[in-house]
Amino acid sequence: MREFSLPALYEVPADGNLTDLIRRNAAQHPDVAVMGRKVAGTWTDVTAKQFLAEVRGVAKGLIAAGIEAGDRIALLSRTRYEWVLLDFAIWSAGAVTVPVYETSSPEQIQWILSDSGASLALVETAxxxxxVESVRANVPALKSVRQIDGDAIARLTEEGADVSDALLDERMSTAKADDPATLVYTSGTTGRPKGCVLTHRAFFAECGNVVERLKPLFRTGETSVLLFLPAAHVFGRLIEVASVMAPVKLGCLPDIKNLTDELAAFQPTLILGVPRVFEKVYNGARAKAQGDGKGKIFDKAAHTAIAYSRALDTPRGPAFGLRLKHKIFDKLVYTKLRAVLGGRGEYAISGGAPLGERLGHFFRGIGFTVLEGYGLTESCAATAFNPWDRPKIGTVGQPLPGSVVRIADDGEVLLHGEHIFSGYWNNEAATAEALADGWFHSGDIGTLDEDGYLTITGRKKEILVTAGGKNVAPAVIEDRIRAHALVAECMVVGDGRPFVAALVTLDEDFLGRWAAEHGKPAGSTATSLREDPELLAEVQRAVDDGNSAVSKAESVRKFRILSAQFTEEAGHITPSLKLKRNVVAKDFADEIEALYNAPRTTA
Known part of the structure; x- marks a missing residue:
C-alpha cells in the first residue's frame, strides 16, 4: 500500500456557501469582466457587478415562484451564459442545482427528476x-417547467421585482458549507445513474486548491477561459466555479461546430478540454498540411516537437541542434498551430480520459502545454492534476493539495479529502460501498511514483481476463489506437476469449479526406470501405501503435471495422464520451462473434 499527499494551499471557509464568491467579486472587482457573453454573434463583457445584479434578479424570481431553501431545481441546457447565471441564482435562492445533459432521453430525464425530487425544471428549448412534459406524469414532485429560450430569465426577473433585498440576502446565507450545492448524476456506465451529493465545502476545497496551485494560469483581469464542455458535467462545473473564484473571465460555448473560429474570436489564455479535442486539433492540422502538399514538413515538425519536449525532462535539456530545428519549425509550423488554439494561450487542462504521452509531448513541444488531470464525479472533478511548473507527461499529476491518494494492495486508487462527495442521493447501500473506512474507492487501477505522480492504468470492473488467464486493462491500448486520425472509437474485447481483439469505428470527417487522397470513389463510407485493403492497412498501423504499448499477451490480434458509430443516442457512450461497454457488447454481439470465428486480420 502506498499513499501521497500535499498540504492544502487554500483554507476552506468554516461556513458560508458559493454565493459568497459573486458577492465578494462585486465588492472587490466591480468593473472586472468575469463573464463573456455572446450577443448578436459578438462576444461582450459582463462585469462582476453586472453579474451579481442579474443573479439577484433571477433568484428573487425563483423565490417568488415558491422555491424554498433546499429545494432541488433541474437545469437542462447546453453550455451557455444562462447556465452559469441560473446555477448561481439557484444557489442564491438557497436551492440545489440538479444538472441534466441536454442530450438526455425522456427516460433518463424522468429518472433524474424523480430520483432527485426536483420541484422545478429550467430547460433550454421547446x-x-x-x-420533460412527456414524462411529467411520472414525476409527481415537479411543479413547473420554465424555458430559457421562452424568456424564462426575463420573466423570473420581472416576477421577483417585489421580493425584498433583505429576504434575498437572508436566503443567500441559508446554505452552509456542508449543505448540498448540487446533485450530479453519474454517467451510468455500469448501471442506473446515481446522484452524487456535492457540498459547498467540496467545491471550495476543490476549486480553491486548483486555483492556488495553478495561480499563474488564473490571473484576474488577464486570464480568459472558454468553456465548451458540457456544464452539466462535473469537469465543466469545476471550470465554472474556479473561474468565478479566481476571478477570471469565463465564456460559454454551446457547441464546438465552429470551435476554431470561436477560439480566434474569444482568444482564451487557458483552454479546458477532453483528449478528443486535442486529437482533433492535431489530426486536422496534419490533414491540412497533407492536403497542401506539406505533409512531410508537418511530420518532421511534429517529430521535432516531441523530441524537444522529451529532452526538456532530461538533466541537460535539448541539444543545440534540436533547439535550432525547434526554432525553425516554430516559425514555420508551431506559431500557426498556436493561432488555431486562439493565439494567446500557453496552457490547457485536459481531463475525462487519458491524453496519451505522444500527444502530450507534441503540444508541449509546440509551446502549448496540456496539463493532464484525473477525477470523478464523486471527487468534485479533479482529484489529481499536473502542476504548471513541474508536469510529468504520461501521468495525471499529483494529488489535489489538501487531499490524499492511496493505492490499495489490489492496485485500486483510494481518495480522501474535503472535496469528496458526501454520498449518493437516496442510496445508502451504494454510499456505504463507495465510502468504506473513510476512503472513497474509485474503482480505478493506478500507481504512484516516488514524487507522488499518479498514473491510471484501467478500471477494476473493466479488466478483461482472457481464456489463458491474462489480465488486460483496455484503456491503455484503446487510447493509443484512438489517437489515429482515422479512428473515432475503439473498444477492446476478449473477456474469457482466447485472445484480445477490438471493434473500431471510423472518424467520418477524416474518412472522406482519406478516401479522396487514396483515389476511392466519391461518397465512400465506412460501410463501403470496411474491407478495403488500404484502409485495413492504415487501421492496422493504428493497432500496431497501440500494441507497442503493451505486452504480446495483451496485444490486439484482430480488429473489425464497424459500419455504424458508437453514439450517445444509442446509449453506447455517455455525454462525457465514456464507453458503455455492456451496451456496445450487446448491440455488436454478432460483430464480436465474427472476430473469433474468422481468420485473424493481424498477428
Missing part, C-alpha cells in the same frame, strides 16, 4: 420542454 424540444427539451416537450421531453
Amino acid at each position: 424540444a427539451h420542454e416537450a421531453s
Whole structure:
C-alpha cells in the first residue's frame, strides 16, 4: 500500500456557501469582466457587478415562484451564459442545482427528476420542454417547467421585482458549507445513474486548491477561459466555479461546430478540454498540411516537437541542434498551430480520459502545454492534476493539495479529502460501498511514483481476463489506437476469449479526406470501405501503435471495422464520451462473434 499527499494551499471557509464568491467579486472587482457573453454573434463583457445584479434578479424570481431553501431545481441546457447565471441564482435562492445533459432521453430525464425530487425544471428549448412534459406524469414532485429560450430569465426577473433585498440576502446565507450545492448524476456506465451529493465545502476545497496551485494560469483581469464542455458535467462545473473564484473571465460555448473560429474570436489564455479535442486539433492540422502538399514538413515538425519536449525532462535539456530545428519549425509550423488554439494561450487542462504521452509531448513541444488531470464525479472533478511548473507527461499529476491518494494492495486508487462527495442521493447501500473506512474507492487501477505522480492504468470492473488467464486493462491500448486520425472509437474485447481483439469505428470527417487522397470513389463510407485493403492497412498501423504499448499477451490480434458509430443516442457512450461497454457488447454481439470465428486480420 502506498499513499501521497500535499498540504492544502487554500483554507476552506468554516461556513458560508458559493454565493459568497459573486458577492465578494462585486465588492472587490466591480468593473472586472468575469463573464463573456455572446450577443448578436459578438462576444461582450459582463462585469462582476453586472453579474451579481442579474443573479439577484433571477433568484428573487425563483423565490417568488415558491422555491424554498433546499429545494432541488433541474437545469437542462447546453453550455451557455444562462447556465452559469441560473446555477448561481439557484444557489442564491438557497436551492440545489440538479444538472441534466441536454442530450438526455425522456427516460433518463424522468429518472433524474424523480430520483432527485426536483420541484422545478429550467430547460433550454421547446424540444427539451416537450421531453420533460412527456414524462411529467411520472414525476409527481415537479411543479413547473420554465424555458430559457421562452424568456424564462426575463420573466423570473420581472416576477421577483417585489421580493425584498433583505429576504434575498437572508436566503443567500441559508446554505452552509456542508449543505448540498448540487446533485450530479453519474454517467451510468455500469448501471442506473446515481446522484452524487456535492457540498459547498467540496467545491471550495476543490476549486480553491486548483486555483492556488495553478495561480499563474488564473490571473484576474488577464486570464480568459472558454468553456465548451458540457456544464452539466462535473469537469465543466469545476471550470465554472474556479473561474468565478479566481476571478477570471469565463465564456460559454454551446457547441464546438465552429470551435476554431470561436477560439480566434474569444482568444482564451487557458483552454479546458477532453483528449478528443486535442486529437482533433492535431489530426486536422496534419490533414491540412497533407492536403497542401506539406505533409512531410508537418511530420518532421511534429517529430521535432516531441523530441524537444522529451529532452526538456532530461538533466541537460535539448541539444543545440534540436533547439535550432525547434526554432525553425516554430516559425514555420508551431506559431500557426498556436493561432488555431486562439493565439494567446500557453496552457490547457485536459481531463475525462487519458491524453496519451505522444500527444502530450507534441503540444508541449509546440509551446502549448496540456496539463493532464484525473477525477470523478464523486471527487468534485479533479482529484489529481499536473502542476504548471513541474508536469510529468504520461501521468495525471499529483494529488489535489489538501487531499490524499492511496493505492490499495489490489492496485485500486483510494481518495480522501474535503472535496469528496458526501454520498449518493437516496442510496445508502451504494454510499456505504463507495465510502468504506473513510476512503472513497474509485474503482480505478493506478500507481504512484516516488514524487507522488499518479498514473491510471484501467478500471477494476473493466479488466478483461482472457481464456489463458491474462489480465488486460483496455484503456491503455484503446487510447493509443484512438489517437489515429482515422479512428473515432475503439473498444477492446476478449473477456474469457482466447485472445484480445477490438471493434473500431471510423472518424467520418477524416474518412472522406482519406478516401479522396487514396483515389476511392466519391461518397465512400465506412460501410463501403470496411474491407478495403488500404484502409485495413492504415487501421492496422493504428493497432500496431497501440500494441507497442503493451505486452504480446495483451496485444490486439484482430480488429473489425464497424459500419455504424458508437453514439450517445444509442446509449453506447455517455455525454462525457465514456464507453458503455455492456451496451456496445450487446448491440455488436454478432460483430464480436465474427472476430473469433474468422481468420485473424493481424498477428
